[in-house]
Structure formats: C-alpha cells, structure tokens
Amino acid sequence: xxxxxxxxxxxxxxxxxxxxxxxxxxxxxxxxxxxxxxxxxxxxxxxxxxxxxxxxxxxxxxxxxxxxxxxxxxxxxxxxxxxxxxxxxxxxxxxxxxxxxxxxxxxxxxxxxxxxxxxxxxxxxxxxxxxxxxxxxxxxxxxxxxxxxxxxxxxxxxxxxxxxxxxxxxxxxxxxxxxxxxxxxxxxxxxxxxxxxxxxxxxxxxxxxxxxxxxxxxxxxxxxxxxxxxxxxxxxxxxxxxxx
Numbered sequence: 001x002x003x004x005x006x007x008x009x010x011x012x013x014x015x016x017x018x019x020x021x022x023x024x025x026x027x028x029x030x031x032x033x034x035x036x037x038x039x040x041x042x043x044x045x046x047x048x049x050x051x052x053x054x055x056x057x058x059x060x061x062x063x064x065x066x067x068x069x070x071x072x073x074x075x076x077x078x079x080x081x082x083x084x085x086x087x088x089x090x091x092x093x094x095x096x097x098x099x100x101x102x103x104x105x106x107x108x109x110x111x112x113x114x115x116x117x118x119x120x121x122x123x124x125x126x127x128x129x130x131x132x133x134x135x136x137x138x139x140x141x142x143x144x145x146x147x148x149x150x151x152x153x154x155x156x157x158x159x160x161x162x163x164x165x166x167x168x169x170x171x172x173x174x175x176x177x178x179x180x181x182x183x184x185x186x187x188x189x190x191x192x193x194x195x196x197x198x199x200x201x202x203x204x205x206x207x208x209x210x211x212x213x214x215x216x217x218x219x220x221x222x223x224x225x226x227x228x229x230x231x232x233x234x235x236x237x238x239x240x241x242x243x244x
C-alpha cells in the first residue's frame with residue numbers, strides 16, 4: 001500500500017432538526033460541513049472540522065465531535081472565542097470533543113468556523129467515522145450520525161474521513177462493515193426456501209424402474225409374438241399331415 005500523504009475532504013448535508021427552522025439560500029447552503037485531514041496510516045495527523053451555520057435565523061453555539069475509540073487525541077489547539085472540553089467516552093463510545101462559543105463569537109448565518117484536533121497514530125483501515133452534533137442558538141440540534149448503507153445518502157449522514165481508499169470498504173455500512181450474521185461470499189438463506197415435495201417424489205419413481213405404460217407395451221408385444229408363433233406351428237403341422 002502506498003504510504004504517500006492523502007488529502008480527503010468529505011462533505012455533509014446540513015438539515016435543521018426543529019420544526020419551523022429556515023435554511024439559507026441554496027448558494028450559501030452549498031458549503032456544507034467538511035472533515036479534512038492529511039493522513040498516513042500509523043502516523044499522527046491534524047484534523048479540521050469546517051462548520052458553516054446554515055440556519056437563516058439562528059447561530060451555531062456548540063459543536064460536539066465523537067472521535068473513534070481507537071484514535072487517540074494528542075492535543076486540541078485553542079480557538080479564540082470558543083471554550084473547548086475533551087470528555088472521555090462512555091458506553092463503549094470514543095472521546096468527545098466539545099467546542100462552545102463565548103458571547104459574540106457564535107457562527108453567524110452564512111459564515112463558517114474551522115475546529116482543529118491533533119490525533120494519532122492513524123489506524124490502518126479504509127475510513128474513520130466522526131459522529132457530530134451541531135447545536136444552534138434557537139435550540140435546534142442536528143445529529144450527524146447515520147451510516148451510509150446503500151447508494152442513497154441518508155438524511156443525517158455521519159462525517160467520514162477516508163484513510164486508505166485502496167483498501168476498499170467492506171459492504172454493508174458507512175465504513176463498509178459486514179452486517180452480523182451474513183457472509184460476504186454468499187447470501188443468507190431465505191426462510192421461504194423449501195424443496196418441492198412433488199419433484200422429489202417424481203425423481204424417486206423414476207429411479208424405481210419402468211413406468212406402467214412401458215410395462216403394458218412390453219406385455220402386448222410378448223402376446224403378439226406368442227400368437228404369431230402358434231400360427232406358424234399350426235401351418236407346419238397341417239403341411240406335414242397331408243404328406244402322410
């Protein structure tokens with residue numbers, strides 16, 4: 001696998017989670033949240049989370065990023081106007097990075113902010129997923145945590161940073177994880193599948209010997225042959241008696 005530096009940018013589609021929330025114009029909304037990183041498996045890296053504020057009547061006041069549990073946070077650079085906390089994960093989840101805006105430093109509509117975190121070493125696999133929550137001043141919270149499992153983009157996709165595109169994602173999830181209980185080489189058996197009983201019975205009859213029509217045909221042939229033999233013998237007997 002090539003160890004050259006790879007730069008990956010993954011866009012996210014931001015959708016308001018509260019009723020009545022109004023998005024900005026289509027031109028401003030094209031700059032969706034992105035995770036950016038110059039990553040090499042086994043090496044440390046700096047990740048950047050670029051977050052635009054896409055609600056027209058609210059500002060972004062908090063960002064929470066869940067870091068994969070096998071990825072270590074080494075440091076978080078200070079960002080002017082924002083308070084940062086690094087919280088340990090619970091319930092099998094990874095570390096949480098939380099940025100909260102100070103008064104007057106919220107992300108205004110149509111503006112964006114970039115949050116950085118130093119991590120390492122980078123795990124050697126296809127991708128890393130960072131579940132993210134964006135909180136607005138009007139109470140709207142957008143949770144970006146849905147994995148992509150097919151061709152269609154989910155409504156709230158989780159941010160994914162591709163580490164090694166040459167590895168290729170296994171099928172079935174955002175990172176391509178195979179769903180439990182299935183095999184990548186063969187599909188799971190269907191519960192409706194069952195061998196047809198009539199077909200099995202017909203095969204059994206075919207192996208037991210000749211069918212009834214065939215037996216009848218053979219019997220008829222034997223009877224005809226016997227009749228012909230008897231007729232020939234009578235004719236021979238008649239000829240022999242005339243010469244006596």
